[in-house]
Amino acid sequence: MESYDIIIIGAGLSGINSAYRLQTELPGHTFVVLEARDCTGGTWAFWKYPGVRSDSSMGVFGFPWYPWPHDANMADAHLINAYLGDAAVSRGIDKKIRLRHRVSGMAWSSEEQRWTLTVDASASGGAETKKFDAKWVINCGGYYDYDKPLPAVIPGIEQFKGEVVHPQFWDDGIDYAGKRVVIIGSGATAITLLPALAETAASVTMLQRSPTFVFSLDGKDAVANFLRRWLPSSWAGSINWWKNMIVESLFLLFMSSCPNLGRKLVTSETRRRLPRDFDVDQHFNPRYNPLEQRLCLCPDGNFFKALHQPNCDIVTDTIDTVTETGILTSSGRTLDADMIVTATGLFLNLLSSIPVTVDGEAVDGTIGQRYCWNGGMLEGVPNTGVIAGYTTATWTPGADARVRMFIKVIRHMDSIGATSAMPFLDPEERKTLPKKPALTNSSTYIVHAKERLPLVADVGPWRNGSSWLADMWRVVFSSVTEGMRYTVPEGRAKGE
Numbered sequence: 059m060e061s062y063d064i065i066i067i068g069a070g071l072s073g074i075n076s077a078y079r080l081q082t083e084l085p086g087h088t089f090v091v092l093e094a095r096d097c098t099g100g101t102w103a104f105w106k107y108p109g110v111r112s113d114s115s116m117g118v119f120g121f122p123w124y125p126w127p128h129d130a131n132m133a134d135a136h137l138i139n140a141y142l143g144d145a146a147v148s149r150g151i152d153k154k155i156r157l158r159h160r161v162s163g164m165a166w167s168s169e170e171q172r173w174t175l176t177v178d179a180s181a182s183g184g185a186e187t188k189k190f191d192a193k194w195v196i197n198c199g200g201y202y203d204y205d206k207p208l209p210a211v212i213p214g215i216e217q218f219k220g221e222v223v224h225p226q227f228w229d230d231g232i233d234y235a236g237k238r239v240v241i242i243g244s245g246a247t248a249i250t251l252l253p254a255l256a257e258t259a260a261s262v263t264m265l266q267r268s269p270t271f272v273f274s275l276d277g278k279d280a281v282a283n284f285l286r287r288w289l290p291s292s293w294a295g296s297i298n299w300w301k302n303m304i305v306e307s308l309f310l311l312f313m314s315s316c317p318n319l320g321r322k323l324v325t326s327e328t329r330r331r332l333p334r335d336f337d338v339d340q341h342f343n344p345r346y347n348p349l350e351q352r353l354c355l356c357p358d359g360n361f362f363k364a365l366h367q368p369n370c371d372i373v374t375d376t377i378d379t380v381t382e383t384g385i386l387t388s389s390g391r392t393l394d395a396d397m398i399v400t401a402t403g404l405f406l407n408l409l410s411s412i413p414v415t416v417d418g419e420a421v422d423g424t425i426g427q428r429y430c431w432n433g434g435m436l437e438g439v440p441n442t443g444v445i446a447g448y449t450t451a452t453w454t455p456g457a458d459a460r461v462r463m464f465i466k467v468i469r470h471m472d473s474i475g476a477t478s479a480m481p482f483l484d485p486e487e488r489k490t491l492p493k494k495p496a497l498t499n500s501s502t503y504i505v506h507a508k509e510r511l512p513l514v515a516d517v518g519p520w521r522n523g524s525s526w527l528a529d530m531w532r533v534v535f536s537s538v539t540e541g542m543r544y545t546v547p548e549g550r551a552k553g554e
């Protein structure tokens with residue numbers, strides 16, 4: 059059995075960033091990164107659909123400790139994947155990563171005060187089961203299931219004679235050139251797919267049940283390019299990161315505080331970028347306010363530019379049935395198709411489908427009844443960080459705030475000689491707390507995951523913040539003893 063102080067699960071963006079934070083802020087602790095796939099990069103090595111890219115500014119989506127080096131402000135997946143690999147190598151993190159090490163089980167023992175992980179390893183070419191143990195585990199496997207998307211009921215889809223593709227399983231063998239393509243969905247994936255497919259497809263129609271907000275972002279960051287020209291790269295990167303973080307924070311504050319003005323701003327910009335006769339009120343007037351779902355971004359307005367082309371269209375309607383040759387909508391419109399792309403959402407899964415037990419009792423299946431402690435730990439689960447970023451803002455700052463809070467807990471444990479830290483609620487207090495979903499985002503894939511996501515009360519530490527400024531304030535100034543039970547070697551419990 060291999061023993062470490064800390065095990066990180068996942069070598070994507072959150073895992074690499076967590077490894078950096080551990081290496082710099084807890085230098086006396088040993089750690090390893092276990093990655094199930096045969097490469098690093100997580101999401102950015104996994105998705106293959108045409109045009110796959112970031113939907114945030116890379117100036118803040120990238121790491122503050124490793125500046126984004128390219129001109130592209132919203133980057134293609136292959137550039138992001140290469141950047142993550144370079145970042146890991148630059149800090150020696152790559153030497154801590156074990157590829158083809160899939161965690162198939164996690165078991166906590168209160169008697170031993172440690173986690174035991176069962177790992178299916180094929181790094182040497184053959185299948186092998188290994189055991190690892192650790193004081194702490196940081197789960198950075200992301201928040202969606204790689205093996206299955208969100209199930210979507212599409213009437214009659216089984217009788218379609220053309221090709222049905224889900225973006226999650228796109229591969230290089232899929233040919234859409236010269237074909238009539240219908241994309242079902244209106245989220246970030248659909249917004250990315252439409253202009254990319256339109257380059258060679260005969261026609262591309264985005265069929266959306268309801269509209270979404272779409273906003274254009276400059277394809278290149280002029281400020282970053284100016285800074286890189288005149289300053290050392292580390293200075294330029296740091297200044298640009300703070301500039302982007304402040305701009306995003308202020309923008310999000312404005313959109314959430316003044317939703318009506320925010321709606322007018324986005325709608326006005328949308329109208330300006332579309333053809334004069336385009337029905338903006340029908341196709342770009344969502345039922346929800348900005349930030350109740352993620353604001354979809356497109357570089358240099360490429361999504362709107364595509365809609366100027368004769369081979370692109372949006373239809374806002376519901377599906378009556380799929381036929382052998384296309385889709386019949388509820389309003390009676392027929393959409394002929396050779397290919398249907400079902401961009402219908404992700405299947406959220408907070409613990410990467412890993413069976414987790416605490417003293418023999420299963421955690422998975424009960425997450426929906428557990429409260430979330432400061433966005434990164436689960437009630438009743440000791441010595442475990444669950445790292446996920448923001449869903450309505452840029453991912454990385456949120457993921458970074460979570461791991462820094464977890465490190466603060468570990469430091470406190472070290473200072474008092476504790477062997478475990480477990481978010482804990484007194485049963486009487488628990489009865490008085492409201493039960494709110496950890497994610498208030500009203501996107502379909504998040505609403506469908508309600509039972510698989512923890513609860514929040516938005517009081518004390520029982521919250522899942524969505525504002526980087528507020529989260530970092532808590533990282534610096536909040537107490538790590540409130541709502542937390544610490545166990546010391548003598549067996550005493552130190553809590554609030």
